[in-house]
Amino acid sequence: GEDVEQSLFLSVREGDSSVINCTYTDSSSTYLYWYKQEPGAGLQLLTYIFSNMDMKQDQRLTVLLNKKDKHLSLRIADTQTGDSAIYFCAESYTGTASKLTFGTGTRLQVTL
Amino acid sequence: DVKVTQSSRYLVKRTGEKVFLECVQDMDHENMFWYRQDPGLGLRLIYFSYDVKMKEKGDIPEGYSVSREKKERFSLILESASTNQTSMYLCASSSLGTGGSFGYTFGSGTRLTVV
16 A cells, blocks of 8 residues: 655754655655645645656755655755745555545744 | 635534535536545545545545535535544545646645534
């Protein structure tokens, strides 16, 4: 079965880079995602990567995928206080309703 | 702006009550999902539906049921609420076959407290 793991907490200083890591077990994953959840809100899709890609960059966000090690990371450059949130990685695979399996979430705290 | 709307942000219910959580999407999506979110456990799938009147169990369906009479509406039902169902409930939708490429659209969540 699928299992997606993340560390629970990360603290960084404003202006530094943040790297949030995720490991998954399902080698048949087709897409991998990063979602952001701000306090009291639902999840917002940040970015996604297709499983045949190694890297995707979108402004301050860089996603790295190591398919051999089943490792996904999200790098946030020049982290701001507005980046404080819970970040979830998720994987999907071809199947009924394209279900997503989510990680436990990493709470990012940005300090001044 | 497309959206998924959950009818209540906060609910307080008594043990044993029957509870309805409503979710409506305006994107004509085929797939709809109910998750619960608990600290340290992430999101866990309760039920999902890929068509009207269709439903499938997720990872933790015990104590819950669902109803999908119309394409835009997916209801989660707690038949007899218990304190261990105190949680944040999140509804999501996706388009058939493209749930993979574009992920889900989530509602804002309903925080349910059972006392």
